[in-house]
Amino acid sequence: MRDAYLIGAGQSAYGAFPDESYRSLFRTAFEAAVESVPAGFDPDAIDEAFVGTLGVGGRQLGLSGPAVTEHVGLGGVPCTRVENACAASGFSIRQAVQAVKSGMADVVLAGGFEVMTDASSDATKYWLGVSGETEWERLSGTTFSGVYAQMASAHMERYGTTREQLSRVAVKNHENGARNPKAQLGFECTLEDAQSAPVVADPLTLYHCCPTSDGAACALIASEDVVESYTDDPIRVAGVGAGSDAVGLFQRESYTEIPASRRAAEAAYEMAGVGPDDLDFAEVHDCFAIAELLAYEDLGFCERGESGDLIESGRTERDGDLPVNTSGGLKSKGHPIGATGAGQVVEAFAQLSGEAGDRQVDDPVYGLTHNVGGSGGAAVVCVFEREVMV
């Protein structure tokens, strides 16, 4: 198994962009990724592409991968659309790593996009519903925030997690997002704001829910055989793991964990030969505040049931010993579904390159990204390592 390296990553801004198309957003992200490669990059080097998008809503449905790669001048390059709901481009990153490790490609583009804000409110409700289980959740009226609200209620009941602890996730992530020029909701919020916001699905308030977003993100993955052409400071994909599970929450034994995340993390840690204690930062899937707390537990940042204490301790704040969601996370940065996983990798690349500006954590070596599809039907975890030259 030859090694794969992250040589570049870039994204569009996240937000509501009525004057942009999914193609133009993807182009912005692609160009940013190309620009980010330290020693320069010629797109002709790209052997293959994987593009993640949920892609519902009247745009190109079939072949939406090739539809964006042709737009950025890669018409002849094999392109495959990858989809696992909100984890679509997390899985496109993983496929890029597999393609490089397989020996079938040396340089692979992995990205994703979504345009959501032009859908009507009803369409968005439908659309987000389908990321959960369709037949028994959506068609019986369960919204996606309703699914996560059930998880939050169960966690509060079982472990004594409080609504204030959920709100602290929002406060932390907005504090980070306010320092991210690409963030959709790039402003700070107070604990009081989060606590007193309108309830979306009890116990979740508006500040416990990520926004609806447009955006795109891209990363470039290269093999060990060519990485030296692109950078003197290689960032290795040390580990990558995936997990799946029943798509419907009601089909699972517990509402207080996401086994797909645990499986993905175990596989990624094993491949990387590191554990949660080695991490210097993490981008986790906080589509709802409870999702970040579940991630703390599923990824081994704390014991089961102790995530409320962990957020309260401040250890996952930017100046803590394990900063989580320095980008602002899905909550503040935004959640353009198909772009999200690749967007997390954009933050990992910035942090490990020392280019994260006001959000920079101190001299990181290991960073993790964690992307969940639906309410946990699929999850993917990557561990990136800045190779420290001796």
Added chain:
Amino acid sequence: MRDAYLIGAGQSAYGAFPDESYRSLFRTAFEAAVESVPAGFDPDAIDEAFVGTLGVGGRQLGLSGPAVTEHVGLGGVPCTRVENACAASGFSIRQAVQAVKSGMADVVLAGGFEVMTDASSDATKYWLGVSGETEWERLSGTTFSGVYAQMASAHMERYGTTREQLSRVAVKNHENGARNPKAQLGFECTLEDAQSAPVVADPLTLYHCCPTSDGAACALIASEDVVESYTDDPIRVAGVGAGSDAVGLFQRESYTEIPASRRAAEAAYEMAGVGPDDLDFAEVHDCFAIAELLAYEDLGFCERGESGDLIESGRTERDGDLPVNTSGGLKSKGHPIGATGAGQVVEAFAQLSGEAGDRQVDDPVYGLTHNVGGSGGAAVVCVFEREVMV
């Protein structure tokens, strides 16, 4: 790059099955694939899964891969949905090969499904339209048969190809499909039937167009490290290649070729170290009769412009020197979009295992499968080799 092997493959019947669901069809295909492994197979050995589906039409949209793998008892196995329109499961096969070659998996399930016959006629029109280019083809009224009709007209104009030659594709494929118990249109047709059938999109008649189908297909791909546990007669995935192109036909320089197919074939032949002359049979993407003729040229079975002569020569009939679409092809066997690519591999497995019954070709060693997305926005080609023990 370690070698990947095809150790099993199976499918549901193709047709209109109002009493089946996409899950039940997938289960039938999965069980048939498991049953087909010569030395027996325990599904617990599956490390990873890739599932292809276009998946539009009100069923599970996001996470439709995990939604079927959980149904067959693989809930904990990483599953990724792969989509390139009508080539969805051709690409799931390719991803399975990459996963095995990457060293990240030893046994991979690759499959696909589609349920199409329960959609209204308008929905089907919409649905098939999206496999082509949405904005400038479908929204301006071009149907999918219209797109291929333009290719047929251009080929007739440029090379003198005749409507009778198109009809010979239908006659040949129905002759084969009549011997395939899984075929949707498993009956023979005469040249007169094909010629005199109602025109769908001039010059294409009903017999020049594949049906709308429900169905599922699965294959099992294993690494060289474990293949001996499953068979004494290994079938190697000698080559696999992919190509992409502009999604819209109108964006391409020529209407008389599918460059994505050519690129995919070149890559597959190069990896396999063989060429078209070495093939003993091929399953090609005949969604419309002209598509099979284009495939002859794009895959190198004949020179450019000579596909009309090739079909007329009889060489691609079952007793010819390069039998094409012994399964009946998309035309007679059926075309449940997401199942089609994996279904072609089912035929390749049957032929190379000597299990193709009335359709068996004589002692084949090399077989090719060719799956096209849309009108050529993506294509994937595999070359399988029965390893002959010395």
